[in-house]
Every structure is written in C-alpha cells, then in structure tokens.
Ligand SMILES: Nc1nc2c(ncn2[C@@H]2O[C@H](COP(=O)(O)OP(=O)(O)OP(=O)(O)O)[C@@H](O)[C@H]2O)c(=O)[nH]1
C-alpha cells in the first residue's frame with residue numbers, strides 16, 4: 170500500500186534528478202497511452218500527475234516521492250506526430266540518456282494500449298530497451314474500454330510478437346486507470362523489487 174506520495178521535481182536532464190539512493194520505477198509509452206493516469210491510480214490520487222485528453226501533456230522527467238522509500242517517474246510520451254523535429258530529437262536525447270544512465274532505475278514500465286494491434290513504434294522502443302539492457306515490464310492500459318475477451322486477444326497478440334523477437338517475452342500486467350484493474354498486482358510487484366533493492370544493498 171502506498172501511504173504518502175508527493176511530487177518532488179521536474180527535470181530535462183537526468184544528471185539533475187534526485188539523489189539515486191532509492192529504487193526507481195519509470196512509466197513510459199506512446200503519448201496519451203495513460204501513463205499519468207496510471208500513476209494517479211496506483212497512488213490513489215486524482216491529480217498527482219497531470220492528465221490531458223490531448224497527447225503531449227507530460228514534457229519533463231517528473232519525480233514523485235513514494236513513502237520516502239522509492240521514486241515513481243512520469244515521462245513524456247513518444248510517437249506524438251504533431252511535435253517538431255527538433256523537439257523530437259530533444260525528447261530522444263533526454264529520455265534515452267535518462268533510461269540508459271540513471272543508475273537506480275530498477276524497472277521501466279512500458280505502457281501499451283490494450284485496444285490496439287501491436288504498434289511498430291512500441292515494438293521498436295521495447296527492442297531498443299532490450300539492446301540497452303534496460304529491464305522492461307509491460308503494462309497494458311485502458312482495459313475498461315474493450316470486452317475482456319477482446320482485451321485478452323490483443324494482449325496475446327502483443328506477447329506473441331514479443332516471443333518472436335526475444336527468447337522470453339517481458340513480464341506484463343493488464344490495467345485500467347478507470348476501474349483500478351491491476352493495481353494490487355503492480356504495487357505488489359514494485360514492493361517486491363523495492364525490498365530486493367534494500368536487502369541487496371545490505372549484503373554488499
Ligand atoms: N477509459 C480510460 N481512459 C483512460 C485510462 N487511462 C487514461 N485514460 C484517458 O486517456 C487520456 C490520456 O491520459 P494521460 O494519463 O494523460 O496519458 P499520458 O500517457 O500521460 O499522455 P502524455 O503525457 O501526453 O504522454 C486521458 O483522457 C485519460 O482520461 C483508462 O484506464 N481508461
């Protein structure tokens with residue numbers, strides 16, 4: 170259970186992010202996929218992370234403090250067609266540097282819209298993460314929008330595409346910010362990793 174979440178700081182540079190002395194969990198995915206909404210759902214907050222119906226709302230690396238024990242990070246989305254080329258390359262540099270160099274980044278949650286067939290941009294991004302040894306867990310979003318069977322069929326298709334690329338598909342959870350689906354499972358997963366971070370630290 171998350172008790173006390175609070176917004177800490179926004180940055181464009183990973184070097185200025187808070188001290189890397191706690192485990193960190195980042196949320197990324199296409200613009201509008203529901204990253205900020207999911208952060209609010211997981212933290213039981215209406216507006217901890219800013220949400221918008223228009224894609225491109227989140228523009229910075231946003232750190233949230235969770236119970237003084239770990240960080241949650243809301244990132245800007247990729248694949249928003251309306252941004253200029255220079256803005257896109259700024260995004261690329263900021264995010265790719267953050268993901269590859271942030272030493273305490275424990276897991277990167279890649280959010281995927283559960284309504285869609287596998288999208289090239291998501292598959293390519295996940296492939297890039299694998300090439301760079303960034304640990305990825307998939308979160309399928311907006312599961313309230315389709316029937317259970319349709320959602321499951323889409324998830325199966327996506328995982329099938331992953332299995333064609335990798336020996337093992339990434340771990341995944343099916344979520345809805347609207348209904349709270351997946352909340353307990355995702356929080357439990359995070360808490361297990363937080364626990365491991367601190368016990369590994371004690372043994373070294
Ligand atoms: N029905 C439904 N709508 C959702 C869900 N999650 C997000 N939305 C809606 O999707 C839109 C985008 O949500 P955001 O959380 O702002 O998405 P984001 O990925 O943070 O977007 P950017 O910051 O622009 O990259 C908003 O209109 C949300 O209300 C969900 O689980 N179910």
Ligand SMILES: [Mg+2]
Nearest residue numbers: 204205226227
């Ligand atoms: Mg956002």
